Amino acid sequence: MASSCFLRQILFSSLPTNLPSRSDPLSPPFPKNLTCSAPSTASLSISSIEILTNSRRKLSEVRSMATEKGKQEKKKVEIFDTEENLAVELAKYTADLSDKYCKEKGAFTVVVSGGSLIKSLRKLVEVGSIDWPRWHFFWVDERVVPKHHEDSNYKLAYDAFLSKVPIPPGNVYAINESLSAEAAAEDYETCLKHLVKTGVLRVSESTGFPKFDLMLLGMGPDGHVASLFPGHGLCDEKKRWVASVTDSPKPPSERITFTFPVINSSACVALVVCGSGKAEAVEAALKKTGDVPAGCVSAEEELVWFLDKPACSKL
Template sequence: MAAVSVFPSPGELGAALARSVAEAAAEAVASGGRFTLGLSGGSLVQLLARELPPALSAVAGSEPSRWLVAFCDERLVPPEHPESTGGAYRAQLLSQLAAPPQVLWVRSELGPAEAAREYEGRLRQAFPGEDPPQFDLLLLGVGPDGHTCSLFPGHALLQEQNSLISHLEDSPKPPPRRVTMTLPLLNAAKSVLLVATGAAKAPVIKVWAEILKFWAKSGILG
């Protein structure tokens, strides 16, 4: 079911988001033994770093040691680079967790095509018997132009139907070399939270909200 929630401040958004993640984790661990989570970068890193640790302490059964974490997209820069999504999560969030989760890191030292193939191979191994893999939860950001992950409006990757992970070397937003989840993988997730902050993103969020309402009414979303 599609729903849109609006919060008056980033702090209130972050607290609600962290609570949703913790509760989803507890439910998944209780029912299947593990929680599979896809993370996006940008403002989500700071929101989760600030709010998720206390939320995990407050929700029983949400222990990160039972989690599998992957990245919805990654910039192919060294982990210590300020544009590295994995590096940001390692420094700001994962370092706070006493029992860290299993993490599928993107090998940023590889070329784009090889990094995408290698990442997809390990992703498939982590979800045996699932084709495509079904994440319990994906946290997606959105840009002012409407892009999510590294799927930009008008880009050829929006037509990808075979690969779960693909690459690009011409990202409209730097850095240009990236790997990203594709629509077949995003669409397979059990739950998706699309998160945006700031007035600049309000127009595109209104468009997303109308699309979600249409999908829900037409049965595209369960």
Template sequence: MATAHPNLFSFPNSDALAQQLRVYVLRAQNTALNRHHSFRLAVSGGSLPANLAKALLAPSNGTPEDTPQFDKWHIFFADERAVPLDDEESNYRLLKDELIAKIPAELGTPVIHPIDEKHVHDDDPQELADLYQEDLMREFAAKDSVKLPVFDLILLGCGPDGHTCSLFPGHELLREKDAWVAAESNSPKPPPKRITLTLPVVTHAVNIAFVATGAGKKEILKQIFDLDEGSSLPSALVNQGAGERVSWFTDHPAIDGVSFPRRGSL
């Protein structure tokens, strides 16, 4: 378990947050491309794709460091709902509508790794999870056996109950140690059938970022950062498992009353 603390950033508005999120993501991209010529990341749904689009589709300053190289990106999903890809509940559709469809042609096209749509109507989403894990294994374990995939970046949200991905408070999936991708048949939040990256995969990433904004998040963020009672919440477990590899991007209303030290820039 990590011992260092996560990084908490707070910004006065969404524009300032997007500017710093861009710096963070492109720094992770450039480090990854220098290491292995591709940028492998996982993203969640909710408000994250819109925040990501605001950050990445802003005009570049013209330097290589400030330029998304989308043709070298492999985008996976930190969790996904067992629905068709064009369904309004689909995280794939959300990311496509908010970001992918708006990328200028000169910046290239990322490789997207969606779920296998043929199995979204199965009674049990386990096959969906198994097939997605096989996709991960093709990308991360092609040359030799690896215990866990190492994403260059995982981008997450935090629900008002402290859940992240489709890992919910008190759920047995939080204890999963072996699977890379787990199935959920009875999610506390609809739709009930989902797949999700497991906690060991999330905390194994090189960089992990949460984006949490709005006054509706201040109570749960106070629990996560300041109170012992929040230590078992899924988002807090990511903090504990990955420490300083975790960065939170928040606005001031989201951390109103939170005493954990925060910074205003990277």
């Protein structure tokens, strides 16, 4: 039986996007003003992107490191004078990967976290060349709260990003928040496995876990990524794709999260960190000097750290 996540995809692929919210738990309550029209803001010009790109200062390009499977991983750390410049370069990076994968395989699978990461995606809506209908949009973690709740990562992404770009609602894979945390995690994993079977998601040849094209991650001041917190047992999970959290040290306590094997099987990962309050965690993660989950993030093809100057002040 298909998961409720997949059923929601079918429902919304055939419905207009301006319908009122539904009480049916199978269908996420998309706000009434959701439209599939192109954003009205002017496209970023190539010249402006090039200027900002050339202004960035690359901290280092770490020597390729062998992964557990013997593959080579390219790891970059890039520093930007301002968060504004970081946001522009992140938009260019994401748009370039979107173009690459849409041409290669007809789709682009992208995963986001919540928090400040969504704010850093704001420049992406200004890029006029993106093939939005080919995007498939996922969350690396989510709080088990209603979608209109202020703690919802879905609401954060919808208000700041999804409502501004014409990604088909059927390609937006939100969790079923009407379930318990454990059941919601199982449902989301079932949804991912169905998308693997239908060819929407690739599978890593080396790990057997789903291989997303791009995972866009933020990091907390304690160094947590997704809902994988320092010292938590889920950091060592090796089998599950999606796990439930009922004891999050940061409220709300109930969440679902991708596990490290899924995160690290991604083709590309962008870890976006801004602010001096995260400088110590950045140092610990990059220098491997502490129990910081962000230091465990890797990618099958490329991991890029996007940092502003305050975030790298302790490097």
